[in-house]
Amino acid sequence: MAVAAEGPGGLRLLALDPAAQALGLRPGEPLGRVRARIGVPLRVHPADPDADRDALLRLCRWASRYAPLVAPFGPAEASDGLYIDVAWASHLRGGEANLVGDLAGRLARANIPARIALADTPGAAFALARHGGADRIVVPPGGAAEALRGLPVEALRLDPGTVAGLKRLGLRRIGALDALPRGPLARRFGEALLLRLDQALGRRPEPLAPLTEAADYAAARGFLDPIGRQSDIVRTARDLMAELAPRLERDGLGACALRLTLHRVDGALRALDLGLSRPERDPERVAALVSLRLDRLGSGLDAGFGFETVALAVTVTGTMPARQTDLGAASVGDGVGFLADALAQRLGRALLRLEPRASHLPERAGRGVLWVAGEGHGSVPGLGRGRTQAPLPPPSAGEGGPRSGSGEGSAGSGSGGADVKAGAPFCTAAPLLRDFVPAPPAAQGTLPRRGGRERRGSDSSLSASPWPDHLPPRPLVLFPRGEAACDVLSTVPEGPPRRFRWRAQIHRVAHAEGPERIEAEWWREPGEPRDYYRVECEAGHRLWLYRDGPHAPGRPAAWYVHGLFA
Amino acid sequence: MGLDPADETGRASGRTPARGEARARLAALRAQLVPPADGRVSCPILPLGLPALDAHLPGGGLALGPPHEIAPAGPADGVAALGFALALCALHLSRVSGEALIAAAPGEPLPYGHGLMGLGLDPGRLLLLEAGGDGEVFRALEAALHARALAALIGLLRDGLPLKPGRRLQLAAEGPDPPLLLLLRPAAAGMPNGAATRWRIAAAPASRDRFGTLDRPRWRARLERCRNGRGGDWLLEWDHAAHRLHLPEPLAGDAAASGRSRA
Incomplete structure (x- = not known):
């Protein structure tokens, strides 16, 4: 058996198994000449780098x-x-x-x-x-x-x-x-x-390009008898975090993201990434989150014959000032933070909060961003995010190990090398990559906090609420893009409609207010200005309609429903 | 409880006070177990500020903790129902500190931040969760109820509230300091459940200010079902600046009159 690849002058042998080597073949020979020479059938696989x-x-x-x-x-x-x-x-x-x-x-x-x-x-x-x-x-x-x-x-x-x-x-x-x-x-x-x-x-140093950077805070535990039960994994995670907590506390840091790596007996490897809404070093909480994540995985976490090594590494750290942990009631933000983490582990979904953006266009003026503890009301980010370690996206599923045949790249040439060099002291297994939960964006609070159409007199970007309070009324529900209203009938050509059809229903307008003209953001993309009208139908529904482009004689007006008022 | 041999009252009469004492203790224990007969529940209450409404609700307001179901009257009234729920949420948040969570099933409309300002609700106090289905909404709400970290919870459901998740939510809400729990469902997704109240909300023409422009939103609210209370039908007006519900005077019907006489 041999592996061949396109080389100079056609296909050439790339790697050979022992039987082929025994025939006197060598990597680099042209495949055509080899076939003519050996006279026995040769199984050739194309190379897959x-x-x-x-x-x-x-x-x-x-x-x-x-x-x-x-x-x-x-x-x-x-x-x-x-x-x-x-x-x-x-x-x-x-x-x-x-x-x-x-x-x-x-x-x-x-x-x-x-x-x-x-x-x-x-x-x-x-x-x-x-x-x-x-x-x-x-x-x-x-x-x-x-x-x-x-x-x-x-x-x-x-x-x-x-x-x-x-x-x-x-x-x-x-x-x-x-x-x-x-x-x-x-x-x-x-x-x-x-x-x-x-x-x-050894006269000159040679830096290696490691696969993952080693985590500064990591702990691992090996088991003579492999563990497979969820409670054992959770208890191990708690013990490992209890090992790490004093080191984190000494440096005034907390864990923002953790990676729990489970080494299965057969060499397969499973890594769980836990993202936290704020720095944390409480072993009980980490254990609770691990438990929730394992709940969600259920049988997805295939324990096989058990795990022989469990490693916990802190992949992202954040500053966490010392605080009193035992006495007194936990603050409200604390509970929300834990709830956010629990939901992230249990459902795999993040809590969002609404944030204004400085844009005239209604659909761009607000958005949902990840909720981060200590933020809200546009205050300066309360938590300094520390360094991010090893956020390398996994090139493949991230799970694997030396199964038979998985090492074909080195199996063919018969020389996998394992080398050693002097370096910094590390004593734990490095984390591996599995469903990496992205850390909340580090650059929070960099948005201009003035939103909407009107300018505030002073640039009071640290005011109580970042939401502009002088906007004309905005709908409670905004569609991502306008939904076309057809069969529009207006009494005045440039005025609001009297009757229109939207979502297969005829709406008769009882009252209309407007227009509020909003120009397109020409610096982003050219577009027509929109004339917005607040419209109340006879049934009492209130809609936000706009006409795309100013009224012009001879041009049919295009009307859209962009939102609904409460 | 053994008899005291040194009791001066003697053995013959000594049994009676002991038995009476035991009876009193039993009665006290029974009183702890059985809720009061008048339907007044001991859980905290969110008064709606309108005597006409509060008289229909047990305890004089929306009970905090058990789920309240809000449904639009028709398919087009979904936003009105959402507005009513957010108005109740704003009413509650104006009295207590903390934040509110909206857990929405996919496809349900999420509120627009700038529009929330018009309802008097600070978008900074609102957290959103885009769940993958009704089941995830229930799980998220249950987790939030157990965490006791939020002041109000709103679930936007796609298929309605069945009996079992409703019961689970009710159990999770038991305990001190429960949040306001509102569940919105589509108009046609009614099913039997353990909700404390069920509201039907329809849009109504808004009030006009003195210049004739649209001012305050109004909804026609029908209290379809109310455990230990009475149903009713009102036209409600929401004053977002004062965080108050009003019964608009000229259009107020018998409900308002009866409410005033009661108050």
């Missing part, structure tokens, strides 16, 4: 169980492996050797062939994983130069031209390259060669 990429990302998310910083290989590394930054995290698995053993065992159980190397730098780990002598290599600290000495120069992630040039000069091993004076090398092959060499040997 997007699926490979998705599978690699799934694998990365799964690998975040070992350390929060996980980065997939980029184009320079042929995109078929991943780095795990296990600095300060290996002791959680009983040392580096045990970590590598655990990783290899889990990958093998998932039918993903992999080569794993653990070294001081990403470059060294990559070189050893790709070209090293064994499937599992653990280089002791400081041993990178020694370990790399015998490896071919291709291991340095160089472009093919440089590799060919080096080989023409007889420089086949990294050790030989490192022994040469640097100046002539740089002149001959450019700076990139020395950069790669230095990165591999």
